[in-house]
Amino acid sequence: MLLIVGSISLMTVSLVSDHFDKYVQQKHDTTLTAYKNELMVSYLTSNGTWKQSKVKKIGARALQDGLILVLKDADNKIVWEPSQTLLHKATNAKNIDSMNKTTEAIKINSKQIAQAQFSHNDALGYTRHDVAFINDLRISLAGISAFVFLVAIIIAVWIARDLSKPLRQIVSFTQAVASGDYRNQLPQQTQIVEINALINVTNELSRQLSKNQALRERLSSDIAHELRTPLTTIQGSLEAMIDGIWPISEARLVSLNDEVIRLTHLINNIENIASIEHSEDKLIKVDTDLSKLIQQVLSNFQSNLEEKKITLDYHTEKVIAVIDPDKINQVITNLLSNAIKFTQTRGKIIIKLKRISDNIVLTVEDNGSGIAEKDVPHIFDHFYMADPARNRQQGGQGIGLAIVKTIVVAHGGSVSVDSKLGIGTIFTVKLPLNN
Structure with missing residues (x-):
């Protein structure tokens, strides 16, 4: 950042100097052109001759502008040049030959009638005021650059401090996490x-x-x-x-x-x-009629339903989805098995299948024993059982719902549960239509 500020400051000073040099050069060229045109007008108004009085006035004015005019005719003979008295009175020059010279040809109808030679103290013809102005400008820019540079240092130090402190904390924190310490949390206290x-x-x-x-x-x-x-x-x-x-x-x-x-x-x-968690790409997905798949699963549980005299309400739409039929069969089987297991005799199970936008929604609802509120967040965890003793008596291992979630997530879907203890449970499976 400091390097950038310094570079910009130097570039600014350089550009200002360059533009001022161009300005002075243009001013110099304009001045020479004006004197040349004035000499041409003097020649024409004098009926094609050079009048010493007119040329002298022009030359004297040129001396005031820091220019020494020497006018020569077409034969290269001097028409006018300032006298030594006039020269030393108007300038500090002691040797005209050592000064910089610019020659301008004076032409009328493409015919050269004379040439004006202008001598000056430097290449661009800076006046005393020009030199004073550019020096003041450079000093001001240098002061501004120094101030900006100082401000940039202060800002850079402040930013570096604000950046480095939280970054050091993050590095220390991640090292602790890498070693297995997950107890602490990083405080959020920066403005970045x-x-x-x-x-x-x-x-x-x-x-x-x-x-x-x-x-x-x-x-x-x-x-x-x-x-x-x-x-x-x-x-x-x-x-x-x-x-x-x-x-x-x-x-x-x-x-x-x-x-x-x-x-x-x-x-x-x-x-x-x-296998399912690490082999999502190995799912064999084909176009499958989900309503028929559900009916096949229901036929396998017919005896279980009749044994407990459970009423089954079945509401489905014909939905064709891109799924792995064997894996989704297992999802439906596990959900229905759970519903039957925890629904009392003469209870009721409701299965619904419908399409909502680009998703398929399957719900399995029962009016069984339900799940305690504290157990709901963990119901899909591996080996988690809301009532371990009762589950083991019924042959449960706390792994069926974990398999359900794993399969559904592998298909890019989601599964949720809504349950109240003693009232019943609703499992909702959402799958994308085209997976």
Whole structure:
């Protein structure tokens, strides 16, 4: 910044000097042209002759302007030149030959009748007033430049201080985050919009990393717990049978087999989530009639609905969407399975499918047990169960809704839940029509 200010100041002084030089040169040229024209008029008004009195007046005036006029005729003979007395009276010149000279030809009808030689003290013919003016101007510009340069230094120091302090804080903060410390947040205290935006983004990054870290820790704990329970059951039963405490019976073997199946199902679900989360580009999307797909899923649950005497209201439009039918089948299956599981006998489930603008909206509503308000924000988290004891009794693992969200997000959509404890739950899936 300081370099720019300095360069601009130097350029300003240079440009002013250059323009003033051009002005003086133009003024000089105009003055010479005026004297030449005046000599020409004098010649014409004197019937084609040179009158010493007229030329002398012109020459004397030229001396006052700092010019020494020497007039020569067509034969290069001197018509008039100032006397030494007049010369030294009007100027300080001691040697005319050492002065700069400009020769102007005087022509009438393209015929040269004389030539006027003007001598002056410098190339541009600066007068005393010209020199004083340009010197004053340069001093003023130099003073202004120095002042601007000083102000620029103050501003640069202030900006550097305001920039460096939050940047140092951000660097220190990101180093702490990189080491796994997510406890603190950066304060937003600058007047610079861009720095504040960087602080906000950095804070949000820290929050997301903290959330992901907590999720990983809870996920690891939940997976360990979910795996430990069936393994402990299997190990205890096997040890009891090996030690002869329990006789080996078909019922116990079937129970052990059920635990193995549950364990295998859990592992498959974990693999399924990981596969969907990291393989969005592997979704096999085709044009699919969603209303027919829903009907296929409903037919698979017909016996479950009849067993609990649940009333099903089904309102759909014919909607063709670009989706992976197998994955969306799993979404509908999980949502309907949840609705049936938590709806009491003789309850009611309502399924709606409609197109809104460029989106498809699917809702699955039940009048079942509902979800507590504190549990709603976590209902799509891996292994989260609002009522763990009841869920495990019903074969739940807290992973079905996590799979639903993963699949829907992989399709570029969203899923939300609206629930009230003891009243019922509504799951809403929104998918883009053309994905």
